[in-house]
Amino acid sequence: MARSVSSHCSSSSTLSFNNDRNLLKRTSLLPSRRTTTTISESLTHPKNHLRLQFQLKSSNGYTPNAVSLQDGLAGNSASNDRFVETRIGQVPVSQSENVESTLSITVVGASGDLAKKKIFPALFALYYEDWLPEHFQIFGYARSKMTDEELRNLISRTLTCRIDKSENCGDKMEQFLQRCFYHSGLYDSEENFGELDQRLKEKEIGRQSNRLFYLSIPPNIFVDVVRCASSRASSENGWTRVIVEKPFGRDSQSSGELTRCLKQYLTEDQIFRIDHYLGKELVENLSVLRFSNLVFEPLWSRNYIRNVQLIFSEDFGTEGRGGYFDNYGIIRDIMQNHLLQILALFAMETPVTLDGEDIRNEKVKVLRSMRPVKLENVVVGQYKGHSKGGKSYPAYSDDPTVPKGSITPTFAAAALFIDNARWDGVPFLMKAGKALHTRRAEIRVQFRHVPGNLYSRNFGTDLDKATNELVLRVQPDEAIYLKINNKVPGLGMRLDRSNLNLLYKSRYPIEIPDAYERLLLDAIGGERRLFIRSDELDAAWVLFTPVLRELEDKKISPELYPYGSRGPVGAHYLAAKHNVRWGDLSGEDS
Numbered sequence: 120m121a122r123s124v125s126s127h128c129s130s131s132s133t134l135s136f137n138n139d140r141n142l143l144k145r146t147s148l149l150p151s152r153r154t155t156t157t158i159s160e161s162l163t164h165p166k167n168h169l170r171l172q173f174q175l176k177s178s179n180g181y182t183p184n185a186v187s188l189q190d191g192l193a194g195n196s197a198s199n200d201r202f203v204e205t206r207i208g209q210v211p212v213s214q215s216e217n218v219e220s221t222l223s224i225t226v227v228g229a230s231g232d233l234a235k236k237k238i239f240p241a242l243f244a245l246y247y248e249d250w251l252p253e254h255f256q257i258f259g260y261a262r263s264k265m266t267d268e269e270l271r272n273l274i275s276r277t278l279t280c281r282i283d284k285s286e287n288c289g290d291k292m293e294q295f296l297q298r299c300f301y302h303s304g305l306y307d308s309e310e311n312f313g314e315l316d317q318r319l320k321e322k323e324i325g326r327q328s329n330r331l332f333y334l335s336i337p338p339n340i341f342v343d344v345v346r347c348a349s350s351r352a353s354s355e356n357g358w359t360r361v362i363v364e365k366p367f368g369r370d371s372q373s374s375g376e377l378t379r380c381l382k383q384y385l386t387e388d389q390i391f392r393i394d395h396y397l398g399k400e401l402v403e404n405l406s407v408l409r410f411s412n413l414v415f416e417p418l419w420s421r422n423y424i425r426n427v428q429l430i431f432s433e434d435f436g437t438e439g440r441g442g443y444f445d446n447y448g449i450i451r452d453i454m455q456n457h458l459l460q461i462l463a464l465f466a467m468e469t470p471v472t473l474d475g476e477d478i479r480n481e482k483v484k485v486l487r488s489m490r491p492v493k494l495e496n497v498v499v500g501q502y503k504g505h506s507k508g509g510k511s512y513p514a515y516s517d518d519p520t521v522p523k524g525s526i527t528p529t530f531a532a533a534a535l536f537i538d539n540a541r542w543d544g545v546p547f548l549m550k551a552g553k554a555l556h557t558r559r560a561e562i563r564v565q566f567r568h569v570p571g572n573l574y575s576r577n578f579g580t581d582l583d584k585a586t587n588e589l590v591l592r593v594q595p596d597e598a599i600y601l602k603i604n605n606k607v608p609g610l611g612m613r614l615d616r617s618n619l620n621l622l623y624k625s626r627y628p629i630e631i632p633d634a635y636e637r638l639l640l641d642a643i644g645g646e647r648r649l650f651i652r653s654d655e656l657d658a659a660w661v662l663f664t665p666v667l668r669e670l671e672d673k674k675i676s677p678e679l680y681p682y683g684s685r686g687p688v689g690a691h692y693l694a695a696k697h698n699v700r701w702g703d704l705s706g707e708d709s
C-alpha cells in the first residue's frame with residue numbers, strides 16, 4: 120500500500136528560495152566583536168571564548184560559516200573565489216562587520232511532538248551556550264490556534280538547563296522565550312505564509328535576513344509547505360534553508376518523487392535532510408577514531424575484521440506513534456537511515472578532506488558498492504503483550520491507532536554485504552527493535568582469531584570468546600571499549616577478558632549535547648556534512664526497496680516476541696548462518 124509523498128507536486132510556482140549567494144550574508148553571523156578585540160584578549164573573557172567557538176569551530180573543525188563548493192556552484196559562480204577562501208577558514212572579517220544580519224528560524228509543526236521534545240529544547244541549549252547569533256527570532260507555525268504567550272508556555276515545559284551549568288538558567292530561559300513567537304496558518308496557504316513573512320520582517324527590522332525553516336510535520340505536507348514558503352516567505356536578501364525530517368519517502372520511487380518535488384522550489388544546497396543519528400557524539404567520533412589513530416585504520420578491513428554489528432534497541436513500544444509507525448515499520452524507521460548511515464561512515468574509504476562533499480562522496484561510493492538486501496537475509500518480528508511482576512505490557516496490535524491484523528515489523532535483523540576490496544565477504548549485521556529488554560545503540564566490531572594462537576589451550580574450545588571486540592556504545596552511557604585478553608596476576612597462567620574502556624562520563628564530566636543541537640548549529644552555519652545528500656538517499660533506498668516490497672507482497676508474518684524480551688530467535692539463526700554471534704547477547708555485556 121504505497122502512499123504517495125504528496126497529493127500533488129505543483130509546478131504552478133517557479134519561484135525558488137534565495138540561495139546562499141553572498142559571502143557577506145553568511146559571515147555576517149559572526150559577531151562584530153572579533154574586530155575590536157584580539158584573539159588572546161577575547162579568550163580571557165568566558166563569553167568571548169564561547170563566541171570564538173562559534174567563529175572558529177564547526178563540527179568538522181571548519182568555521183561554521185564555511186561554504187562548501189556546492190554553494191559556490193549552485194549560487195553565483197562569479198563569487199567562487201571567495202567561497203574557496205572561506206572553506207579554508209580565512210573569514211574576511213572586514214566584510215562581515217559591515218552588514219548586520221539576523222537569523223529567523225521557523226519551526227513548521229510547532230504544536231507537535233518533535234518540536235516540543237527536541238527542536239525548541241535544542242534551540243534553547245544553543246542560546247544558553249551562546250552559539251546563536253546576536254540577532255535572532257524563532258517562530259512556531261502550525262494550524263493550532265495559539266498566541267505567542269501560549270507557545271511560550273507550551274515549550275517552557277520542555278526546556279531544561281545543562282546540569283553542569285544551571286547558573287542564570289531562569290533568566291536565560293525567559294530571555295529565550297521572549298525571542299519565540301507563533302503564527303497560526305494552514306500548510307498549503309500562500310496567504311498564511313505571506314502573513315508569516317510580514318511578521319518575520321517586523322522582527323528583522325531591515326537587517327539582512329537569513330531564514331531557516333524546520334519542517335517538523337508529517338511528510339505528506341512537506342511539498343505544500345515548501346511551495347508556499349518559497350513563494351511567500353523566502354528571504355529576499357539573505358540565505359534560506361530548509362531542514363527536512365524523515366521519512367524521506369517509503370521506497371526508491373516515493374523518495375525520488377519527494378526529491379523531485381522539493382527541487383522544484385529548492386536547490387539541493389538548501390535542503391538539509393536530517394538524520395539525527397549523525398549528530399550523536401559517538402557517531403561523530405567514529406571518523407576521529409578511524410582516521411586519527413594509527414592503531415585502528417590498518418585493521419579496518421576484511422583482513423582483520425570478522426563481522427560488524429549495528430544494534431539498536433528500545434525498551435518501549437510505539438506508544439502514541441503507532442499510526443505513523445504502521446505505515447513504515449522498523450526497517451524504514453531505523454535501518455534504512457540511522458543504521459545504514461552509521462555503516463556508511465564506518466566502512467567508507469578515507470575522504471580527501473573533512474569537507475562535507477568529500478565525506479558524502481565517500482559515503483555514496485560505499486553505499487553503491489553494497490548488495491541490495493535479500494529476503495533470505497532478513498528476519499522480522501513484532502512484539503506481543505506480556506505480563507511481568509504483576510505489570511502487563513501491551514502488544515503492538517493493542518495500539519488503537521494500529522490497524523487490526525497489522526503485520527508491520529517492530530523488529531528486524533538483516534545481513535548486508537559490501538562488494539569491494541576492503542570488505543569482501545564481511546557480514547555487516549543490523550538489528551533494530553522496539554519493546555526489547557533494554558535501550559541501547561551500539562557498533563560492535565568483532566576481529567578475527569589470532570592465527571596460530573600460542574594461548575589457544577587457555578581459552579578452551581570456544582576460540583570465538585577469545586577474539587578482540589571493539590564496541591562503540593552510542594547510547595546510553597557513551598563509551599568506546601576494546602575487549603582484550605590478559606593474564607590474571609599470579610604465578611599461574613590463567614587468562615582473562617578485560618575492557619580497555621573510554622567511558623565518557625568518567626573521562627568528561629560534562630553533559631553531552633543532544634544530536635539536534637549539533638545539527639541545528641550546522642544547518643545555521645551552512646555545514647552539510649551531517650545531512651543526507653539526495654544521491655546518498657537514492658543509494659540507501661536501492662538497498663532496501665526490493666526486500667521491503669517482497670515482505671509486503673508476500674505478506675511475510677513477523678515472528679512474535681514478548682514485550683521486554685531479547686527479540687525473536689530467528690535473529691540468532693540469521694547470525695549463525697553467517698558465522699556470527701550477536702555481541703550484545705554474549706553474556707559479557709548483555
Ligand SMILES: NC(=O)C1=CN([C@@H]2O[C@H](COP(=O)(O)OP(=O)(O)OC[C@H]3O[C@@H](n4cnc5c(N)ncnc54)[C@H](OP(=O)(O)O)[C@@H]3O)[C@@H](O)[C@H]2O)C=CC1
Nearest residue numbers: 228230231232233234261262263335336337338364365366
Ligand atoms: N516525534 C519524534 O520523535 C520523531 C519525529 N520525526 C519526524 O518529524 C516530523 C514531525 O514529527 P512529530 O512532531 O512527531 O509529528 P506530529 O504528528 O506531532 O505532527 C506535527 C504537527 O503537524 C500537524 N499535523 C499532524 N498531522 C497532520 C496532518 N495529517 N495534516 C496536517 N497537519 C498535521 C500538527 O499540527 P497542527 O494540527 O497544529 O497543524 C502537529 O502538531 C515527522 O515527519 C516525523 O516523522 C522523526 C524522528 C523522531
Ligand SMILES: O=C1O[C@H](COP(=O)(O)O)[C@@H](O)[C@H](O)[C@H]1O
Nearest residue numbers: 365395433452453457560594634
Ligand atoms: O528516528 C527515530 O528515532 C527514535 C530514536 O531516537 P533516539 O535518539 O531516542 O535513539 C525512534 O524512537 C523513532 O521511532 C524513530 O523514528
